[in-house]
Amino acid sequence: MSSPRELKNFIGGAYVAAETDQTTDIVDPSTAQVVAKAPVSTQADIDSAYGAADKAFAEWGQTTPGERQEALLKFADALEQRSDDLIRLEAENTGKPHALTASEEVPVMIDQLRFFAGAARVLEGRASAEYMKGHTSWIRREPIGVIGQVTPWNYPMMMAMWKIAPALAAGNAVVLKPSDTTPETTLLMAEIASQFLPAGTFNVVVGDRDTGRMLVEHKTPAMVAITGSVRAGMQVAEAAAKDVKRVHLELGGKAPVIVFDDADIEAAVEGIAVAGYFNAGQDCTAATRVLAAPGIHDDFVAALAEYAKKDAKVGMPDDDDALLGPVNNENQLAHVSGFLDRLPSHATVSAGGNRVSGLGDGFFLEPTVVSGLNQDDEAVQDEIFGPVITVQRFDDEAKAIAWANGVEYGLASSVWTKDFGRAMRVSKALDFGCVWINAHIPLVAEMPHGGFKHSGYGKDLSMYGFEDYTRIKHVMANIES
Numbered sequence: 001m002s003s004p005r006e007l008k009n010f011i012g013g014a015y016v017a018a019e020t021d022q023t024t025d026i027v028d029p030s031t032a033q034v035v036a037k038a039p040v041s042t043q044a045d046i047d048s049a050y051g052a053a054d055k056a057f058a059e060w061g062q063t064t065p066g067e068r069q070e071a072l073l074k075f076a077d078a079l080e081q082r083s084d085d086l087i088r089l090e091a092e093n094t095g096k097p098h099a100l101t102a103s104e105e106v107p108v109m110i111d112q113l114r115f116f117a118g119a120a121r122v123l124e125g126r127a128s129a130e131y132m133k134g135h136t137s138w139i140r141r142e143p144i145g146v147i148g149q150v151t152p153w154n155y156p157m158m159m160a161m162w163k164i165a166p167a168l169a170a171g172n173a174v175v176l177k178p179s180d181t182t183p184e185t186t187l188l189m190a191e192i193a194s195q196f197l198p199a200g201t202f203n204v205v206v207g208d209r210d211t212g213r214m215l216v217e218h219k220t221p222a223m224v225a226i227t228g229s230v231r232a233g234m235q236v237a238e239a240a241a242k243d244v245k246r247v248h249l250e251l252g253g254k255a256p257v258i259v260f261d262d263a264d265i266e267a268a269v270e271g272i273a274v275a276g277y278f279n280a281g282q283d284c285t286a287a288t289r290v291l292a293a294p295g296i297h298d299d300f301v302a303a304l305a306e307y308a309k310k311d312a313k314v315g316m317p318d319d320d321d322a323l324l325g326p327v328n329n330e331n332q333l334a335h336v337s338g339f340l341d342r343l344p345s346h347a348t349v350s351a352g353g354n355r356v357s358g359l360g361d362g363f364f365l366e367p368t369v370v371s372g373l374n375q376d377d378e379a380v381q382d383e384i385f386g387p388v389i390t391v392q393r394f395d396d397e398a399k400a401i402a403w404a405n406g407v408e409y410g411l412a413s414s415v416w417t418k419d420f421g422r423a424m425r426v427s428k429a430l431d432f433g434c435v436w437i438n439a440h441i442p443l444v445a446e447m448p449h450g451g452f453k454h455s456g457y458g459k460d461l462s463m464y465g466f467e468d469y470t471r472i473k474h475v476m477a478n479i480e481s
């Protein structure tokens with residue numbers, strides 16, 4: 001086995017050794033082997049990254065939208081050419097199946113980059129006019145400045161893209177800290193981008209929770225954006241408040257999936273299983289919490305359990321038939337297993353519930369179906385973030401909506417029915433930033449992703465997400481002077 005790669009930060013357009021000897025192991029979760037050693041960056045590294053970003057902003061912030069589009073489109077092409085390297089590194093940090101990363105993640109994130117490259121040129125404002133006699137007013141949409149960003153381990157590349165693409169397209173410079181377990185593809189993205197962006201426009205600092213805290217608390221960024229846990233989001237918002245920084249928070253979910261008895265059950269089972277087990281359920285929009293109508297509940301649980309046992313294949317990254325790989329790290333394995341160990345006696349496990357045997361030392365869990373839970377059970381209320389789907393039986397539409405909304409989260413949801421009126425009513429009543437009808441999990445670059453309640457505020461993707469990375473200035477001219 002080759003020796004672990006020694007990682008460096010990417011600052012000012014080059015790899016730079018961190019000002020520390022402290023490192024953490026980057027572990028491939030499909031083998032439990034150490035593949036790299038990452039520095040635990042310190043205040044000096046954060047200072048240096050923000051210094052580089054500040055300098056770069058003076059240049060990047062003055063480019064025309066067309067120039068930014070051209071640079072970002074070249075970045076997208078170059079990412080496409082390096083997709084094999086990105087997929088391999090992503091798998092070594094996450095254990096994801098190569099084939100699914102190639103089909104479901106890389107083309108999607110490159111499309112998102114191209115969307116924001118084009119968006120740079122079509123920002124909108126209200127009409128300019130003489131709202132006061134003799135004075136013309138108009139709006140400028142400007143970059144905010146330097147942005148600090150923190151990304152999670154579930155989709156390291158794609159979450160980095162959701163953060164950097166709108167920020168860079170709007171003319172901002174970025175310092176990004178990837179998760180401590182999955183930094184490698186983000187570093188490679190910064191290296192690739194550096195061919196097309198002024199040095200220091202996109203910097204990556206690797207480290208742990210303390211590094212993230214220093215990144216957020218630093219005086220330089222005018223905005224901080226994070227995808228992460230509710231706890232982390234609250235800390236970021238608190239730290240940012242001291243300096244009145246803008247805050248953009250995407251903090252997870254507990255998506256309800258309401259299945260009425262007139263739904264196409266076969267399609268619902270497959271759609272929900274794929275949306276619940278994809279990426280081993282480590283998705284803030286995962287179809288994790290099914291609410292099934294009384295007439296179909298038992299058949300639905302049986303069919304979902306069968307799908308979990310027979311069709312939802314768990315495999316190594318090079319297994320082209322695998323739907324899911326391992327969970328991301330040992331802590332996450334303990335977190336998910338803890339929920340399963342603590343299930344109340346009224347719960348029934350119809351599929352899974354254990355570690356997968358026969359796949360070596362990796363952190364693999366069986367696709368799991370749990371029914372019989374009560375609304376206030378922790379497996380219904382809290383984010384499990386693993387391959388576990390719960391199913392509850394509801395009595396009527398009002399109860400389904402009440403239970404669906406009866407959690408702290410408000411990110412994503414779905415309703416499965418052939419009744420158009422019911423689909424409309426329920427989609428209005430659901431207190432979530434996204435409602436799918438007879439579908440769950442697809443995303444497009446043009447539409448926003450972001451939640452309500454403890455799922456945070458601010459949107460990723462779409463023109464709404466793009467506008468979050470701009471500031472509005474009113475200019476008023478005396479036209480009679």
Ligand SMILES: NCCCC=O
Nearest residue numbers: 154282283284285441
């Ligand atoms: N399906 C993408 C969801 C992003 C957050 O986990």
